[in-house]
Structures are given as C-alpha cells and as structure tokens.
Amino acid sequence: MWDRLLSSKRVGAESAFRSSCESRDNFHKDYDRIIFSHAFRRLSKKTQVHPLSKNDHVHNRMTHSLEVASVGRSLGLGAGKVLKAKKIPVDPYQIAYIVQTACLAHDLGNPPFGHAGEDVIKVWFRENVERLPDMDETQRNDFRHFDGNAQSFRIVTQLENYLYNGGLRLTYATLATLVKYPFSSNECKKREKSKFGYFQSEKELFDRIFDALGLRNDDGSYRRHPLSYLMEAADDICYALLDIEDALELGIVRWEDVEEIFFKLTGESKVREILSSKGLPPSHLHSKIIAFAITHLVDEGMETFEREYDRIVSTGLESDLVACFDNRALREGLQEAKDFGVASIFSNRRNVELELGAYSIIKTILDALVDAACRHAQNEKLSFYQKKALMLMGEKSPLKLRPANTYEAIQRVVDYVSGMTDNHAHHVARQLKGVFSGVE
Template sequence: MKARIILSTVPAMTMQWSRLLSAQRLGHQGAEPVTPARNPFQKDWDRVVFCSAFRRLQDKTQVHSLPESDYVRNRLTHSLEVSSVGRSLGAQVGQTVLQRADTKKLGAAAADGIGAAEFGHIVAAACLGHDIGNPPFGHFGEATIQHWFRSGPGAALIGELGPVEQRDFLFFEGNAQGFRVMTRLQNWRDAGGLRLTCATLATFMKYPFGSVAADPQKKKFGHFAAEAMLFEEMAGNVGLLTLGEDRYARHPLTYLVEAADDICYSVVDIEDGFKLGRITFAEAEERLKGLLRRLPPRYVEIADETWKIAYLRAKVIGDLIDLAVEVFLDHETDILSGRFTGDLLSQTAMAPQLDAIAGFTRQRIFETRERFQTEVMGGEILTSLLAAFCDAHHALELAGGDTVSLAPRQRALLRLMPLPPRGDATRYDWLLSVTDFISGMTDTYALSQFQRLRGLQ
C-alpha cells in the first residue's frame, strides 16, 4: 500500500507537498487521477520524448559542436542521462518525505496514489526537458543572440519595445525558451503546448521569475513576458511561495533537477574528455577516484581502460546521488519555506573535488582551438540568420502586412518560417517568432540554412 501525502497544518509561509505534486495539467480544470499503471507524470515524460523539439536535441551542441566522434554526448543523450539520474534522486527523496509525513501525522486528507515512484517520475520528466529550449551551438548560441540584440542590428529593432519586452531579448534565455516550447510552441494547433502537469512544469522551472526580476549578474530567468500568465497559473496551482515582487521560491524538486544536471556534467565530461583523447587515462582515473567514498573491490578485476573509466563513472554517479539526497533531506524545512540558498552538490563533502574538476575540464577539454573555431562559425551563422529573417519581418511590418512590395528574397525568407507570418503581428510577437525559429534549429540545419543564404548550396 502506498504512503499518503498529508495536507499539513504548518504555517502558510511553507510550501505543501500536497499541492506541489499537483497532477493538474496547465490549462485544464481538475487534476488527472494518479493510477498505478501509468500516472500523469509518466505521461509527461512520454509527451516530451515524442515531441519534435526533444528529437532535435540529438543535433545540438552539448559541449562539443559537431563532434568528430559519435561517442561524445549531445544534448539528447545528455538529457536522457540527466533524466535517469533525476528519477533516482526523486524516488529516494520521495520515500523519506512520505515516511516523515506519515510519522508526523500532519493533518487530514491526502493526494491518494502518490508514492516514491511518482516523485521520481516528476523529476525525470522535468529533467528530460531541461535543455529543450537551448539554441544551436549551446550557451555560445545564447550569448550570440543576446549580443545581437544588445549591440548588433537587433538593438534598433527592440528600441520601440517596453522595458520588460526588451529584456526578453537582451537576456535571451534557453530556460525561458524551454518553458515557451513546452507550454505554447509544441502542439500549437491545440493552443496549449504539451499540456504537462503543473508539478512537472514547476519542477522544470529553475528560475521562477521573468526577465524583469533576473539577477543583474547571472541574467537568468524562467519565462518570457509572453508566457507570464501561464507561469502565474502554474505557480498558483502548485503553491509556490512569493519572495517579493515578481519572484517566487523554487519548487523543491527543482533542486533535484539541478543536481542531476550537475552530476552528469561533472562526471561525464571526464569520460568524454578521455574518449576524445584530450585527457589521459591517469588524469581521468585520478579525478573520478577522488569523488568516491571508497573504491569498489571489483575495480581491480577490470583490465580495459575504457571500461575502467565507465565503471568509475557509474559508481561516482551513485555516490553523488546519495550525497545530494542527504543534503536535500537535511534541509527539507528550509527548502519548503524558500530559505535554502545555493545548490545541493555545493553542500556535500565532494564540493572541493567537483570545483577542481570544473576548472580542469574547462582548461583541458572546453578551451580548445577546435571549439573556438566552431564558435566563430556558430556566431557567423546565427547573426546572419537573425539579420536575414528579422529584416524580412521588419519589411513586412513597414509595408503594413502587404507582401507585394517586398523584395523577392524577403518574401522567400518569410515563406521559410514554420507558420505564415501575420501582417498584423506586433514587433514583440514577430521578434519572438524569429527567435523561436532560429533557437529551434539544430546545429546542422542552422549551418545548411546559412550556406543557402550565402548561395553556397
């Protein structure tokens, strides 16, 4: 028999698990029943897997753009691995949360059907979509789009927008684009995106605020102005705490999504670097061993170096999962009240080793001549695409929606858009449609479109 989530009598300034695990789908009325065979959060996972935006991650930069080795992870394989780790994190946390809830007997009535597995399914589904809004060429692509609107030709285009709308482009964010993809762009004919549960969407939301509340240094935010009402509906449904004007506390399970992503980055970057020949076996082995609480006896039985690294990687991930769960459970009260700061892994005993690995991989794996050459190419591609498609839309706006007066090239560019451009679209709306189109491209498709623009194909 499954444990029950109890409605708590704790103070109002604490988030409650009974609401945080809401199975209500965004845009729907009433929660979907949680059944043992296939619960709503498993359906969320399925919906993300089968959407086209997720499939395109197979050809989007993870760390290495257009890598020379098929072994090296791309954003799709990375997302699947993060989802796997997230499922374990969620299930382990859920088991203890449920035990504590029953032990404390915090009140009456519960969300029947919620068990430890459901915690895992929510985190797994959120992890699966955590990179779904990233543009071509990874974080360099994000920075390129931001720069184009900040000091490139895009600066003049956003000059007539309101300050909040301007910030959406000045600080263009893959996280906000991901929320837009899942709540609006995918399955657009149904005017509701993937219709995921509010629990999954809130867990996905790493930065629960819009661009106006973004940190001046990090410039990270979770939704564009266009999705503000969708965000408010979601936040209200799961009961996120407000932390002042325009800001909310994270959904507690978001910390597990972040931890799953950090675990996979830290560990698999070492494995990928070894497979690419950028670090030696001894360097990889030393750093992975340093993340283990103890070296498994079976390790000495493995002769092949590749299998040794793979074995260490698996064991390290297991240890880091356990450590992250311990930190979460130790700080559950602070997390539920919005007082927890930082991330889970930074408060584990392995934090110094993880920081050292981050510095090592940045120097030895990421900052390479090949990567810089690819980034130069990616920058040229994205700025050219932005200029071409924005020019065509701007011309349509100036022509009052009449395509007859447009240059033939501009009309052709508009026909390449996934949806026919609306002549009455606002400046903000058509700029979003351009960034939707370009950020949704794969690395290879962006390259081919650039070559066609230049007459190279």
C-alpha cells in the same frame, strides 16, 4: 502543502482528446509527451559540448538529457521515500516521474551548437539593439539575455503540439519542477544572474502556475518548487562528469589530468582497483569510475535533500543542492570537475574554431530574418529576399501566422533559430548566402 505542489492540473484545455486507458497516471503521461515530442527528437542532432563531432561515443543533447533523466529519477525516488517517511501521503514513484520528466525537458530550448549558440543569440541582440523597435525594456531584455531555460518553458507551454494553446499541456507540478530560475529577464541584473526562467510572453502563465502551487513569497517574488533542486542536481552531476568522459574519448585531456578529481568523487582505492582491472580498454575503465562517482553523488544528494528539507520547502535554498553537501570531498570534487571543464574542455582549440563558425551561421540567419519579421509586423513592404527568407520558417513563419507586434515577430524568429539542429542551421545559413551543395 504537497497536495498543491503535486498538482496534476494541466495547462490548456483537455477536452479535445481523452484516453480511456488508465494504465498511466498524469505524471507518466507528461514523460511520454516529452519523449514523443518533435522538440525532444531534435536534441539528437544538437551539440552538448563538442560541435559537429564525428565520434559516435560523444554525447549530444539527447543522450545527455536521457542520462540526466536517469539520475533525476533516482534522486526523485529517494526524495519520495523521504516524504513518505515524514508521513506525507505521496507515491515515491510519482515524484520520480516528475523529476525524470523535468530532466528530459530541461534542454529542449537550447539552440544549436551548445552553449556557443546561446551566447551568439545574446551577443547578436546586444550588438543590434536598434533592431528592437516598439518594445519596452523588459521585452528587449528577453532577447539581450536570451536563455535556453526560458525557451524550454516556452516550448512545452506554447510551441510544441498545441500551438499557443498549452503546448504539450503538461501538469503544473512538472512545469514548476522544470524552472530553476523563477523570475524574468528583468530581474537578472538585480539578482546578479545571467539566467532566468520565463519570457514576458509566458509571464501570465508562469504566475498562474506558481500561484496555484503556493510558491509566491510575501514580497510578491516566487520561490522554486522543491523538486527543481533535484532536477538541477542531476544536470550538474551529469554535465560535469560526462563532459570529462567525452574529452577523454576525444583525446582532448589525459586521465592524469583528471585523476585527482575522481580520487575525491570515487575514492582513491576504488579508482586504483578499477584501473588495475585486466582485459578492458581505458574508456571502459574510465566509464566505470565515473559510474561509481555518480552513485556517490546521488546518495549524497538524497541525504542533503532530507537534511535541508525544512529550508527547501519554506524559503528555498540560497544556492543549489550540491553546494549544501556535507561531504566536502564530493562537494569540492564536483566543483573542480566543473572548473576543469571551463578551463580545459570548453576552450579547446577545435571547439573554439567551431564556435566561431557557429557565430557566423547564427548571425547570418538572424541578420536575414529579424529585419524581415519586423518589417512584416509593421506592415512594411518586404523585399523579394526578405519574403523568401521568411518562407524558410515554414508553418510558424510570420507570413503564415501574423504576429500581433514586433516583440512577437522577433520571438518567432528566435523560436525558429533555437529549434534548429546543428546541421539544419548550417544548411539554412548556406541557403541564405546562396551557397548550394550538389548543384551541377
């Protein structure tokens, strides 16, 4: 089983270039391909939670992804040792690389302005369904339920590096570990999920990968790769706790507001011991408390993977790994941290104000580009404004690489918008409105 699950087969042909250097194995190469990619570099200018923050200590998508990858590596190494103890012939460090790389890539498809950007794209297409002609319902759902997870899969398999020819050409094992939701947008309603794992444009590729890894169920559906639960747990741990750290840094919440959460996660005696330390600023003390919490959660995550192993590899879990924690304090503490983020951090007045601005920015761009791309795909004449707007998209513009149909044309626009940094989206929206800075 694991010889299939750890397949090093790559998407796309590899004949173009082969390195003579054998110092890196295939999964190490996957990691390097993500790190050196343009899509990963852009994460440094994309919002995690707090849009356009001027505080350099606050997380952006890149620092978040690096921290998730660090936690994921620890979970992966622990899982590798569990497999080794079961006499499964694996290298624990290869498992660590696979999980670490999937963690690095998990947010590549997220649009500018954090979760607000993702919501704006969905809302825009739901409000403008008449702008989605010549498509079946499944294709429309890709836009009405737009998901950064599916966009991440599209980036690494199609858009980055080898355009429409394998993307980053990652291994099957890494790609499957990246997928939290092994179904399409068409399944969202039936499964009562708002998330999904791939667009219709990548369906054939997705099926090929998951079939090769032996992840198809008897009913034709797919189950998750066992290592994807570790990637998801790493993300859950980091965003729940480090969003709180950012909120403390920005003065949005007080330590007293979250102390009870960390009594559960770190231990009350340890929290009080750290807070009594002399000579360190509060932010350093809070970071130390959070670090202990992460350590406890990682240890519990590895124990849970070992305990739930048979279920994970046979049918998969009905929920995530964290929900299966035996330690009630850790399980409830992490959930309380997530709930606190939704209630007190995401809804902070400044964030809401900036999210309204994000809506205006992304709406301006979609208003200008979607109609133009559709008209071009249908061989209709473009206005001067529409043609110039499409030219802003650069080498991936429909003007440069003609789309086969309307679905593909709109995907190009969504690829462009979701790939933008916060600053670039703001700049392009101003250009489309005819607002220029620095003009004398």
